[in-house]
Amino acid sequence: MIGNQLLHGGDYNPEQWLEHPEILEEDIAWMKQAGINCVTLGVFSWSMLEPEEGVYDFGWLEERINQLYENGIRVVLATPSGAMPHWMTAKYPEVMQVQADGKRNLPGRRHNFCYTSPVYRTKVREMDLELSKRFGRHKAVLLWHISNELGGNFSDGACYCEQCQQAFRGWLKQKYKTLDALNHAWWNRFWSHVYTDWGQVHAPAPHGEGVVHGLNLDWRRFVSDQMADFCQAEAEALRTYATLPVTTNFMEFFKPLDYHRLHKCLDVVSWDNYPDWHKNRDEVPVAVRSAAGHSLMRSLKKQPFLLMESTPSSVNWRPQNPLKRPGMHMLSSMQAIAHGSDSVQYFQWRKGRGGFEKFHGAVIDHKNGAGTRTFRDVMQVGDRLPAIEPWVKDTQNRPKAAFIFDWENWWALEDAAGPNHELDYVEEVLRHYQAFWEQGIDVDFISMEERLDGYALVCAPYNYLYRAGYADRVRAFVQNGGCYVTTCFSGVVDDTDLCFTGHHPLEDVLGVIPEEEDVPGDGFANSFVFDGVSYPVGRLREICHVKAPAKPLAVYSQDFYAGCPVVVQNRYGAGVSYYLAADTGIEFLRSFYSGVWKKTGLCNPFGLRLPYGVTTAVRNGKQDVVFAMNFSHDPAYLDGIGNWQDVDTMELYEGAVQLDGLSCKILIKQP
C-alpha cells in the first residue's frame, strides 16, 4: 500500500491561489475535516515552477508541501510535462505536436507535446532532475505522478512530425530488418504499395495512406512504445535522487495507447474514472463499464492500483452533467476499492475561478466552503476509508476467470474492413462481462501474452488477431483442464494482420471449421434455441461446421444455413471449449454463462442468484473481504446468504441482508 494507508485525496492547485494565504489556510483545515490524507500537486504547474527558461521557482511548492506535511497530509508529486509554458513553445516550436494532416498545433491547451522531440525531452529531464533532487527525499512525498493522461486530447495520442516519422522508420527497421520483410508483412504488392526505400514509409494519415492494415497496426504499436519510452525517461530522471515509486494516470479503455506496454515502466498503476452515472435511471451498463475499467487497471500488474481521479459531484465536459445522486459518491468510491484500488482521489480539491474547468465538480466549490452536500459526501468517504483499512490491507483480488482484452486485437479488429465494419470490441467484451458482473463474478482483463494457468475460465470474444504463441498457450490451457470461450471472427489474422490460411489455428481445441461470415440486413431475422429457450442472433453470423467429437448445443433456426451450429462445445484434453458462432445478446449470455460457471465452479460469495443491479467483488486475503454493491435506486434484499459480519458497523447478518438503493456493504464471512 502506498503510504501504508488507503489514500483519500485529489488534485490540488495551490499555485492558483498564492495571493490568498487565507484560502491556503482554509484548504488545510477543510482537508483535515474531510479526512483527506494526501493531495496531488504540480500537475500542469510548469509555468509556476520554471517561469523563465532555466530559472526554477520551487519555493512556493516547498512551502505548501511542508505545511501539508505538518498537518498530516502527504503528497503525490506530479511532473509538469502535461502542459507547456508559453516561453517554451515560443522559443522551440518543434516541441508542439503535428497532427495527422501535417499541421503543427499552435501553442496552448495541454497534452500538446511531441514525445520524440529531443528538445522537449531535455527540458522535461532537466525539470524532473530538479524535482527529484529537491523533493525526492521529502518525507511528505509518497509517489511521483508522471505528466498527465498521456496521449490525451489531440489526434489519437500521436504526433506526426518529421522527427516522429523518422523514429517510426527506425522502429520498423529494428522490427523487420529488411524492407522485403516489411513489404511481405504488410502485403504491399496489393495496390502496388511495395516500398523500395525506408524513407518512403509515412505514418497513416487522412490525406495519405490509411488502408494498409499492417502499417496501421505497427504505427499504433510504435506510438505506444514511443510514449512508453517518454514515460520511462521521466521515470529514470525521477529515480536519480530518490527511490520513490512512480505512476502515471491512465484512462480506462483508451484505444490509442496499449497500457499492457505502458505500465511496464511504472511501479503502480493509477487511473482516472469518470463514469456516466445517471445518464439513465438504469445504472447497470455504466456500473459494468466502470467495474471493468477498475478490473482492467488491477489486471495490468495483478496488484492493487490507485484511483487517481474521480469527481466528487459532476464533471463539466459532457454536454449534460448530472450531479451524483445521494449515495452514489460513496458507492462509486467503494466500487473502486472493491475492485482493487487502494485510494479514492478526486479531480479536484477546489474549483478554480477561471479556465475550462471552473465548473468541474470539486470538494470545495466557489461558494459555501465546507457547508455543502458534496463536502459532506466526501467527508463520509473520509470517515469510512480508515475504518475499513485494517480489513482491506494486504488483500488482493484474485478472480478465477479472465477475459482476453488486448489492444492489438482492438486495433486490428476495428480496422479489419471485414464483414461488419461496425464491430466494437469494448462493447462486445462488456456485453459478455455484464453477465459476470450481474452475478457478482469479478474477472481479470489480460493480454494475449499473459499466463492463462491459474484461471478456471478464459473468455475471448472477437479475438480476431492471434499474437505469436497465443494459440499454443490456449491449447495447453484447455489440455490441462481449463475452460475457454470464444466467438465468431476469432483466430482470423496473425500479428501482422495477415489472414491465416488452411485451418483455424485452434480448430482442434474448438472443434469448429468456420466457413463464411454473414451480415444480412433487416428482414433476415434468425434465432436459435438453447436450453429450451429461443434467442435472436445479432448482426454477425458465422456459418461453421462441427468437427467430431465437438457437439453443437444450438443451431440456426432460419435462412439457408438453418441447422448450422451457433453454440459448439468441445472436450479437449482435460478441459472444454465453447464457440459462439454468432453475435448473441445479454439474455442468452446470462443463461449460457450460468451453465459454464456451474461446470467451472465459479459463483459469487453468496452462492446466490443476485437481483438486477446488485453485484459483488472480493478482495482476497487471510480473510476475504466481500463488497456487496447495489447499483439500483431501489433497495435489494438478499436471502439465504449464510452469516456475515458488517465491517463498518460490526453488525451480524444471519442468513439475510438488505442493501439500500445505491449503497455498498462490506462483509466478512462468519461461521
Ligand code: GLA
Ligand atoms: C482528466 C484530467 C484532469 C481533469 C479531469 C476533468 O482526468 O487528468 O486534469 O481535466 O479530467 O474531468
Ligand code: ZN
Ligand atoms: Zn513529433
